[in-house]
Amino acid sequence: MSAAAMRAPVRSAYTRAHAVAHENILVTAHVYTATAALVIGAFFGLLQGLSRANAIVIPASFDYYRVLTAHGVLMALVFTTFFITGLMTFATYRSIPRVRSVTLGWAGYLVMLLGTIVTTLTILSGNATVLYTFYAPLKAHPAFYIGATVLVAGTWLVAADLLMNVAWFQKNNPGKRIPLPAFCSACTFVMWIIATIGVTLEMGLLIPWSLGWTPGIDVELTRMLFWYFGHPLVYFWIMAAYLIWYNVIPTTYNGKVFSDALTRLSFIMLLVLSTPVGLHHQFLDPGISAGWKWLHTVLTYGVVIPSFMTAFAIFASFEIAARRAGKRGFLGTIRWLPWKDPVFSGSALGMLLFLIGGFGGIVNTSYSMDVLVHNTMWIVGHFHVTVGGPVALSFIGAAYRLVPAITGRKLFAPKLALAQTYIYFVGMLIMSVSMHVAGLLGSPRRTSDVTYFGAAGAQSWHVEMVGAAVGGTIIFISILMFAVVAVGTRFKNERAEERDELAFAGTDEQAMQAPPVLDKLGRWAALAIVLALVAYAGPIRDQLSTPHYLVPGMRTW
Amino acid sequence: MHLHRLERIWLTFGVGILAVFLATVTTAAIVDGFVPPSHVQSIDPAKVAQTPPFDKPGLHKLANGSYEAYYVAEIFSFTPHHLQIPLGAHVTFYVTSLDVVHGFSVPETGVNTMVTPGWVSTVSHTFRTRGKFLLVCNEYCGIEHQTMADSIEVK
Numbered sequence: 001m002s003a004a005a006m007r008a009p010v011r012s013a014y015t016r017a018h019a020v021a022h023e024n025i026l027v028t029a030h031v032y033t034a035t036a037a038l039v040i041g042a043f044f045g046l047l048q049g050l051s052r053a054n055a056i057v058i059p060a061s062f063d064y065y066r067v068l069t070a071h072g073v074l075m076a077l078v079f080t081t082f083f084i085t086g087l088m089t090f091a092t093y094r095s096i097p098r099v100r101s102v103t104l105g106w107a108g109y110l111v112m113l114l115g116t117i118v119t120t121l122t123i124l125s126g127n128a129t130v131l132y133t134f135y136a137p138l139k140a141h142p143a144f145y146i147g148a149t150v151l152v153a154g155t156w157l158v159a160a161d162l163l164m165n166v167a168w169f170q171k172n173n174p175g176k177r178i179p180l181p182a183f184c185s186a187c188t189f190v191m192w193i194i195a196t197i198g199v200t201l202e203m204g205l206l207i208p209w210s211l212g213w214t215p216g217i218d219v220e221l222t223r224m225l226f227w228y229f230g231h232p233l234v235y236f237w238i239m240a241a242y243l244i245w246y247n248v249i250p251t252t253y254n255g256k257v258f259s260d261a262l263t264r265l266s267f268i269m270l271l272v273l274s275t276p277v278g279l280h281h282q283f284l285d286p287g288i289s290a291g292w293k294w295l296h297t298v299l300t301y302g303v304v305i306p307s308f309m310t311a312f313a314i315f316a317s318f319e320i321a322a323r324r325a326g327k328r329g330f331l332g333t334i335r336w337l338p339w340k341d342p343v344f345s346g347s348a349l350g351m352l353l354f355l356i357g358g359f360g361g362i363v364n365t366s367y368s369m370d371v372l373v374h375n376t377m378w379i380v381g382h383f384h385v386t387v388g389g390p391v392a393l394s395f396i397g398a399a400y401r402l403v404p405a406i407t408g409r410k411l412f413a414p415k416l417a418l419a420q421t422y423i424y425f426v427g428m429l430i431m432s433v434s435m436h437v438a439g440l441l442g443s444p445r446r447t448s449d450v451t452y453f454g455a456a457g458a459q460s461w462h463v464e465m466v467g468a469a470v471g472g473t474i475i476f477i478s479i480l481m482f483a484v485v486a487v488g489t490r491f492k493n494e495r496a497e498e499r500d501e502l503a504f505a506g507t508d509e510q511a512m513q514a515p516p517v518l519d520k521l522g523r524w525a526a527l528a529i530v531l532a533l534v535a536y537a538g539p540i541r542d543q544l545s546t547p548h549y550l551v552p553g554m555r556t557w
Numbered sequence: 558m559h560l561h562r563l564e565r566i567w568l569t570f571g572v573g574i575l576a577v578f579l580a581t582v583t584t585a586a587i588v589d590g591f592v593p594p595s596h597v598q599s600i601d602p603a604k605v606a607q608t609p610p611f612d613k614p615g616l617h618k619l620a621n622g623s624y625e626a627y628y629v630a631e632i633f634s635f636t637p638h639h640l641q642i643p644l645g646a647h648v649t650f651y652v653t654s655l656d657v658v659h660g661f662s663v664p665e666t667g668v669n670t671m672v673t674p675g676w677v678s679t680v681s682h683t684f685r686t687r688g689k690f691l692l693v694c695n696e697y698c699g700i701e702h703q704t705m706a707d708s709i710e711v712k
Contacts, residue, residue, distance in 0.1 A: 065702070068697075129700075131697050135657075135658050135696075135697075137656070137657050137658075137674065138658075138699075219658065219673050219674055219675055220675070220676065223658075262564075282671075284594050284669060284670045284671045285595075285671045285673065286594065286596050286597070286598070286673060287597055287599070287676045288595060288597070289597050290586070290592040290593065290595040293592075294583070294586065297579070297582065298579060301575045301578070301579055304571075304575060305568070305571070305572065305575075308567065308568060308571040308572075312563075312567050312568070362578065366578055366582050367586065367592070367593060368582060368585060368593050370593060371593055371594075371669050372667070372669075374669050374671075374695075375662065375669070375671075375696055376664075441664070442664020442665050442691075444664075444693050446695070446696065446697040447693075447695075448702070452693065455691045456688075456689055456691070457665065457689075457690060542597065546597060548676075549599060549600075549603075551674045554632075554657055556632050556657055556699025557700040
């Protein structure tokens with residue numbers, strides 16, 4: 001027998017089970033990288049909170065703003081992104097079971113990791129104290145911008161992998177709907193590609209400038225490109241949380257997806273409407289006329305609608321399942337829900353925080369009303385009670401399901417996990433309410449110290465900073481608890497019964513079929529690009545046609 | 558596509574509230590002029606000191622009785638210092654930056670705007686209460702950002 005013939009059966013024996021094992025290692029890498037970023041980022045957050053409350057003094061050799069930059073980048077860009085790439089790789093792979101190669105997935109992960117390491121080390125070395133928004137003409141070391149660009153490039157490889165899997169499914173299953181978890185992931189990454197074009201163009205200006213190849217930078221243009229990316233970044237997080245709420249949470253109470261069609265419609269609306277809204281972060285910027293800002297106010301109100309739909313769908317799913325179990329009424333439904341399952345409590349407590357977050361978000365985007373809160377602690381409270389609330393807490397809750405599924409081991413210390421979600425909730429409530437109040441009292445954000453030499457106008461701020469520090473300390477403790485559970489599960493010597501399934505919720509039998517046009521992602525992507533161009537062509541043309549000046553870079557730290 | 562009756566009611570309610578909000582901010586913008594500071598005027602950041610009105614920072618009274626205040630922001634201070642404003646004065650601030658992005662915020666008033674190099678920001682306010690107000694930079698500008706503050710006294 002020839003050598004080739006002897007090898008052949010081995011090759012053909014590469015089955016779905018082998019592919020699942022490879023998928024699990026890849027997803028594990030994403031999720032544990034996210035966890036590491038979360039723990040380090042939380043430690044930096046703790047230092048900031050204590051420093052702002054004047055409980056500790058961060059030494060000048062490793063200053064507050066360096067800590068703040070590291071916290072922002074590790075939380076907003078690294079933790080969230082790695083968790084989302086891991087979650088959506090899992091959601092796509094498992095809902096499209098296939099004997100697949102994970103090579104492109106690994107390439108994406110490694111490129112993301114390389115970019116993260118370069119950027120993080122540049123920040124820690126003190127050469128990129130520009131905060132996570134890196135507003136020019138603050139000029140960081142080129143490695144900061146290059147690393148961040150590489151991180152984004154890695155996410156594009158992950159996106160390509162997931163979209164190719166969806167395309168494979170459509171080609172091999174003509175007439176069938178894309179499985180819902182894969183559909184949600186695909187919408188999220190199509191949106192992400194459109195959004196990250198903005199920051200990539202910005203990097204195309206910043207990198208040559210930071211290398212000294214160009215003498216100056218157009219400050220307002222870079223700000224506009226940043227926020228073209230910066231707001232859809234928020235929806236990248238939220239779409240991942242919604243994926244969990246729609247597809248995973250119903251499995252904790254034997255429920256179903258309320259409506260396949262409306263879930264798809266929500267994700268398509270998020271895909272289309274997430275990008276043309278960024279100017280609501282620049283309401284107070286000079287050089288952009290009031291009319292364009294008003295247009296972005298209208299469009300931002302538009303992107304609220306899929307969130308209304310989601311709120312309805314989640315509660316409808318709760319109630320339908322509760323009624324099937326013989327429960328009636330609002331309180332009957334609420335009491336019946338699995339509050340002792342950390343997968344459920346993480347997301348459900350996150351939803352409660354999102355009530356505050358959604359309310360505050362409407363204030364922020366309401367045009368002239370933003371004047372009252374812009375760049376105050378209110379904004380810091382807002383994004384902690386959104387990305388730090390529904391998003392992070394849903395991710396953590398989902399991890400309590402995801403980690404056992406991908407490691408094949410039982411959850412370590414499930415009672416610790418359950419307590420963790422509630423402790424986090426309480427900490428976030430205390431911290432974000434204190435921050436919101438401080439903002440209403442006028443306290444500025446992004447400031448190491450709010451005493452202002454004892455000035456009269458600043459005296460009411462300190463007590464709120466103490467509240468924020470107390471809340472932040474509680475959150476930090478709960479994140480350590482999460483880390484103990486995540487690491488403990490990896491090394492727990494007890495196999496989980498169901499190795500390869502994180503069950504996704506099914507759709508209600510009576511639910512109507514979604515119009516097939518919703519699965520034509522190319523068309524919706526084209527519409528999203530057209531809307532983004534309509535929203536941005538005007539303000540960018542206005543700026544470029546006004547005589548404007550390039551500004552040299554500065555290192556002011 | 559079928560929408561559940563309750564969902565139709567819920568979405569009508571939600572979209573209706575958004576419409577009311579939009580009508581409110583739009584009416585306030587058109588009727589009362591409540592728009593976010595959106596001045597479109599560029600300036601050469603290297604020649605601010607030679608460019609009127611920033612060659613004479615400070616408070617200036619106009620013929621119609623209102624005031625204009627010209628401010629220059631730079632790391633880590635504002636010029637002029639300790640501005641004094643008569644009670645009841647309607648002041649329009651003109652602010653620009655010599656270097657990086659700054660903020661210009663007087664807490665407890667509606668005075669709040671970004672200040673970017675190369676552009677002139679404007680914001681107006683009528684000072685109806687006596688007292689000493691804090692003026693702070695509310696955008697990170699560098700290592701001493703937390704000291705970038707001044708005062709405005711209304712008397």
